[in-house]
Amino acid sequence: MDLLATHAARQPDHPAIIDDDTVLSWQAFFERRNRLAHGLVHLGLKPGDHAIAYAPNSADVLLAGAAVRAVSAVAVPMNHRLTADEAAYIHSDAVLAFAGDTFLPVVEAVRARVPRVRHWLLFGPERRPWASHLEDLVAAGRPDPVEVDVGESLGGSMIYTAGTTGKPKGALRRALDPTSVIPALTALDVASRSPARVMSTRPALFLTRTSTNFTSRAIDRRLIATRCQHKLKF
Numbered sequence: 676m677d678l679l680a681t682h683a684a685r686q687p688d689h690p691a692i693i694d695d696d697t698v699l700s701w702q703a704f705f706e707r708r709n710r711l712a713h714g715l716v717h718l719g720l721k722p723g724d725h726a727i728a729y730a731p732n733s734a735d736v737l738l739a740g741a742a743v744r745a746v747s748a749v750a751v752p753m754n755h756r757l758t759a760d761e762a763a764y765i766h767s768d769a770v771l772a773f774a775g776d777t778f779l780p781v782v783e784a785v786r787a788r789v790p791r792v793r794h795w796l797l798f799g800p801e802r803r804p805w806a807s808h809l810e811d812l813v814a815a816g817r818p819d820p821v822e823v824d825v826g827e828s829l830g831g832s833m834i835y836t837a838g839t840t841g842k843p844k845g846a847l848r849r850a851l852d853p854t855s856v857i858p859a860l861t862a863l864d865v866a867s868r869s870p871a872r873v874m875s876t877r878p879a880l881f882l883t884r885t886s887t888n889f890t891s892r893a894i895d896r897r898l899i900a901t902r903c904q905h906k907l908k909f
Contacts, residue, residue, distance in 0.1 A: 714812030722747035730775025744830030
């Protein structure tokens, strides 16, 4: 079940994501996700591949995660507190990585150490000769959904532990089936039809794929991407 397609068809003009002055409707978010997903397929991203998102909270981080899962790949949000060595270890399992401007110093420090990452995609105004830009892929993509065999759900995610007793360990989580979750939310009186918003105040690593993000899409809530400050470690 594609929740974005469902909401885009049912309430295309209702706000889906609020990010500072940026407001995306369900239809706009759906089309941007599809355009980016087509771009990712063109770059060679395949079902089961890992794609890292290393950026602060934003609408683009949500877009990246949705597009990765739309091609049945695995979104891997990156903890901004990781050292360069820890970041390189996690990147070693990925074939593609998104990076925000804030984290470019770490990316440039580890890029040569992770040859398996074939493509780097940037957010924000910064450009690099070795990277593409998310907006370029969105502009070149098509607004129709990508046709892939996604099985019962759209992709999944992998959350890495802090690695306090060793190297960070990845925990793979397949996307939940909305048809099994929505009845439970309704029974808890969470899925009411009120215009309430779901606000995420957690760090970026929890924003691309967790219960808040999933629940907001499952029950038609708007998701507010709350920015936070990050300290980089090398």
